[in-house]
Structure formats: structure tokens, C-alpha cells
Amino acid sequence: MEDKRVTRRDFLLRVGALGLAGIGGSALLSACGGGQQQQQQSGAASESGTSASAELTCTDVSGLTAEEIQMRESLQYTDHSPYPDKTCANCQLYVPAESPDQCGGCQLIKGPIHPNGYCTSWVQKAT
Template sequence: MKNQDISRRNFLLKMSAASGVSLGMAGILTGCGGGGESETADLEPVAETPVVAEEVSCTDVSGLTESEASMRDALSYVDTSTEEGKTCANCALYTVAADGENCGGCTLLKGPIHPEGYCISWAVQTA
């Protein structure tokens, strides 16, 4: 009878240890995102460019001189980039719009610049 108590005791201890390891692994997997639905699944992706309504136009060159306006044409400026991963918003020469304005600026081209625009002088940002 005493040997059976010891065996039962050993059995329960081993089961307890095994379940503890199992629960610990479940916690680790959950913490790493491997234990079910990830906690980040509900998060919104980070926007790469400022949110600007598609109907916003940044092509008004009425305040520019003729040479400033023609420079925009010479560099093929457009409000909507067709170059994968290249927009004014991620160009080194882009300047962010003042509060409440949709169009930003550019240190190279005069006039309003759409964050989703592009020209052939697009430059990669450093730092």
C-alpha cells in the first residue's frame, strides 16, 4: 500500500510538472504570436504618406512665374505618381504642408506639391 502511495505521488508530481511545462510553452507561444490570433491583427497599417483626398489637386500654378511653371513641366511633375514606391511624400526634397493644407511644397519646384505626386528629380531620403 505504501509503494502505491509513492507511485501515485510520483505520478501526480510528474503530471503536474508536465502540465506546468505545457502551460509555460503555451504562454511563450502566445507571447510570440504563435499561440493563436496575433494581438497585432486588429492594428491598422502605418500610412507611408499623409492622407489626402484623391480629388485634391496641387496643380494650380497661377501664382508662379512662367519659368517656375515651365520647370514643373520640364521635370514632368504629376499629382499622382506612377513610379512604384516613389512619391513626393517620401522624396528628400518634399516639404510637409502647413496645418490645414493638403498640398505640400518642394525645395526644387515652386508651387503646390501633392504628397502622392512625383517628378523625375525624385530623390531618396537619407537618415
């Protein structure tokens, strides 16, 4: 009769492979839905005539899954770039919004993306 025991090494390799497949799959799915646009704007900004881009916030992650939120956090997404020359608007992965008072999207990170935002996966837009 055949011995069908799984060694500890085999078990760990299989679990690790499944984990990597899950992470890779969620990254692919995030990229597919990255063009989703959501708007979050303070009503005071539009009433006072202040620049919509200055008051625009794109931090609402209420419609995202835990994995999608974790992806945003692991890539350290922020609405305001600490680097003046590296913003989502000049990133190759950024998907612009239909109008300037809306959040754009990203091919890598799911959810609303601010044009002045930044993440660690920033790539210079090809000219």
C-alpha cells in the same frame, strides 16, 4: 586705335553664359520659395467624407511665373506618381504641408506639391 569688334564665337559664348546664369538663378529662386503651400480641394470631397488626400489636387500654377511653370513641366511633375515607391512624400526635397488636406512644397519646384506626386528629380529621403 583698338579694334573693339566682337567675334561671332565671343558673342555666342557670352549669350550662352548669360542663358545658363539665368536658368541657374531661377532654379535657385525656385528652391528658396519651394515651401510655399497652396490648397486646392474639391468641396464635394469634404462634404462626402471622402479622404482629403484622394481628392486633393495641387495643379494650380496661376501664381507662378512662366519660368517656374516651365521648370515644373521640364521635371515632368504630376500629382500622382506612376511609381508606387517614388512619391513626393518620400522624397528628400519634399516640404510637408501643415495639415493633410493641403498641398506641400518642394525645395526645387515652386508651387503646390501633392504628397503622392512625382517628378524626375525625385531623391530617396534619407533615413
